[in-house]
Amino acid sequence: MNRIAAVAINTFRESARERILVVAAVFGAVLMGATVFLSPLAVGARQKIVMDVGLAAISIIGVLSAVFLGGTLVHKEIDRKAIYLVLSRPVSRPAYLVGKLAGVVLAVSLIFAVMTAVLAAALVLGDAALRPAVFAAVYLSLLETAVVASIVVFFSTFTTPMLTSFFALCCVAAGSLSNDLRVFAEKFGGAGTRAAANAFYYLLPNLKVFNLRHEAVHDLPFRVGDLALATAYAAVYVAAVLCFACLVFRRREFA
Amino acid sequence: MNAIDANGVKKSFRGGMSLAKREVLRGVTLDARPGEILGFLGSNGAGKTTTIKIVLGLIRADEGTAELFGHPAGSKEAALRTGYLPEMPYFYPHLTLGEFLEFCGRLSGVPPRLLAERIGRVVETVDLSPHRDLRLKTFSKGMLQRAGLAQAILHDPDLLVLDEPFSGLDPIGRRLVRDVLVDLRARGKTIFFSSHILPDMEALCDRVSIIRDGIIAKTLGLDELMRLGEGRIEITARGVRMGTLAPLHEYVSAAADRGDETFIVVRERRFVRPVIEHLYGRGADVLAVAGVRRSLEDIFMQEIARPAVPGGAEASNADRPRDPAVFAGF
Numbered sequence A: 001m002n003r004i005a006a007v008a009i010n011t012f013r014e015s016a017r018e019r020i021l022v023v024a025a026v027f028g029a030v031l032m033g034a035t036v037f038l039s040p041l042a043v044g045a046r047q048k049i050v051m052d053v054g055l056a057a058i059s060i061i062g063v064l065s066a067v068f069l070g071g072t073l074v075h076k077e078i079d080r081k082a083i084y085l086v087l088s089r090p091v092s093r094p095a096y097l098v099g100k101l102a103g104v105v106l107a108v109s110l111i112f113a114v115m116t117a118v119l120a121a122a123l124v125l126g127d128a129a130l131r132p133a134v135f136a137a138v139y140l141s142l143l144e145t146a147v148v149a150s151i152v153v154f155f156s157t158f159t160t161p162m163l164t165s166f167f168a169l170c171c172v173a174a175g176s177l178s179n180d181l182r183v184f185a186e187k188f189g190g191a192g193t194r195a196a197a198n199a200f201y202y203l204l205p206n207l208k209v210f211n212l213r214h215e216a217v218h219d220l221p222f223r224v225g226d227l228a229l230a231t232a233y234a235a236v237y238v239a240a241v242l243c244f245a246c247l248v249f250r251r252r253e254f255a
Numbered sequence B: 001m002n003a004i005d006a007n008g009v010k011k012s013f014r015g016g017m018s019l020a021k022r023e024v025l026r027g028v029t030l031d032a033r034p035g036e037i038l039g040f041l042g043s044n045g046a047g048k049t050t051t052i053k054i055v056l057g058l059i060r061a062d063e064g065t066a067e068l069f070g071h072p073a074g075s076k077e078a079a080l081r082t083g084y085l086p087e088m089p090y091f092y093p094h095l096t097l098g099e100f101l102e103f104c105g106r107l108s109g110v111p112p113r114l115l116a117e118r119i120g121r122v123v124e125t126v127d128l129s130p131h132r133d134l135r136l137k138t139f140s141k142g143m144l145q146r147a148g149l150a151q152a153i154l155h156d157p158d159l160l161v162l163d164e165p166f167s168g169l170d171p172i173g174r175r176l177v178r179d180v181l182v183d184l185r186a187r188g189k190t191i192f193f194s195s196h197i198l199p200d201m202e203a204l205c206d207r208v209s210i211i212r213d214g215i216i217a218k219t220l221g222l223d224e225l226m227r228l229g230e231g232r233i234e235i236t237a238r239g240v241r242m243g244t245l246a247p248l249h250e251y252v253s254a255a256a257d258r259g260d261e262t263f264i265v266v267r268e269r270r271f272v273r274p275v276i277e278h279l280y281g282r283g284a285d286v287l288a289v290a291g292v293r294r295s296l297e298d299i300f301m302q303e304i305a306r307p308a309v310p311g312g313a314e315a316s317n318a319d320r321p322r323d324p325a326v327f328a329g330f
């Protein structure tokens, strides 16, 4: 546990000092600020746009930083052999991967914190009420980012950063659609298509689960039970992906 | 029980373009006994780093076994007792030296309450105390090498495995590393290190294993090292006339004049006295007697390079002490 924490903190420290993290946070903040000033609408409508753009920015920037940060961090360590210093110590390889993932998620949480603070400030200054749904939406986006980060860690155990990022982005894109695909196949497809769509659905993360933005923006009710369910789904998914990552990583040689 | 026991270790790598495997280690057998400094000598590409990585469990042997203190290479028990300095180590550039060592210490299971004190001590040992709070990316090559040594000894391991610990160091840094290693041996630690800097090895090692083309060509003990190291003895004299040396041909292997001085190479130690007496008897003056030890480099060239490059420049280099032609060119 102590060792996992050490790897996580180290990863966090390393990535917190990467420029990409600062760039992402600043970009998100500027985007939200700009929306406030640039939308020439009635106050109520403007708040909706600020919230809409803000939450979308948080989600997208979060996912993208997980992809690029995670992809390069793990690989860089293997490529430049820093990993020798870690794995020659009494640290199991699974512990290393878990620590890496935790560190990436921790670093991305920092971006989330900054962007959420800016969004909250923009809303409060615009005289909008800070609804719990906004924070629930941010929380789900963070879960989504953690799921994506675990996929990134999985790919980075055996491919290059370029391919890792590419595959991870494919998974994100497909994961956003997997629900629709399944519904589509249920309605119109034959048995084969249905089976394929089902396999697809269970293999890829169903990222729709983590999207509460519509409810937040339009002040629709949401259920706390759904949050718990999404949390459980993310935990199980991350654990499963990590298991596969460990299987690959255990056989890996660092020559 | 030995600190390192490698038995018939074989390893092949797939070549880049072709799919054919190339056997890089062809049955490496070596052992590091507790409390000794074992040198690991071999030319570029002989397989030193590959052997070291197998010993640490970073890569797997295709055949054979590697054990540390009786535990399989790469096991937690082995890792707990081992410190490792990789060849050309990469450090996290954004971390300060202190943060980096803290990370290493926690990974090695150093109890948190001891960690600060330990870090202070090793930073002192490698002479980096003033730089503790600087980012590693600002470190020079030699400083990084010393930081690498610091992380290797941080958890007070019983075995140190060092891949070229002297590379990138100036004479002061080399001296420092040497002192650290000698001190560790005095405290009963075992040290296994590879190096190209032969004088360092000669001065430090209790034994040296020489690897050539993926196989241990020879392991020399201290006594063998000393015997092999016994080289020529040179006498510098003045006033040696033509013919003075003629009766000494059984004692003297070579001689050369330079100005009014003469350099005389004596075949064996026991001939020094008769030669000097003879010189004095003929009115010559002895200015200096020097024992020139055959360096490990010479031995290395003879053991390693000669069969590989027959008649090559390096091979004839090794013969210099015995070669009057070369000697005459002083």
Ligand SMILES: Nc1ncnc2c1ncn2[C@@H]1O[C@H](COP(=O)(O)OP(=O)(O)OP(=O)(O)O)[C@@H](O)[C@H]1O
Binding pocket: A255, B013, B014, B015, B024, B042, B043, B044, B045, B046, B047, B048, B049, B050, B051, B087
């Ligand atoms: N990952 C790898 N893939 C293919 N070949 C490799 C790999 N690692 C090492 N080799 C080959 O194995 C041989 C031995 O390499 P190794 O690094 O062990 O040599 P070395 O004795 O440490 O050399 P040096 O003194 O240059 O450090 C070399 O010919 C090298 O090309």
Ligand SMILES: [Mg+2]
Binding pocket: B048, B049, B050, B087, B163
């Ligand atoms: Mg090497």
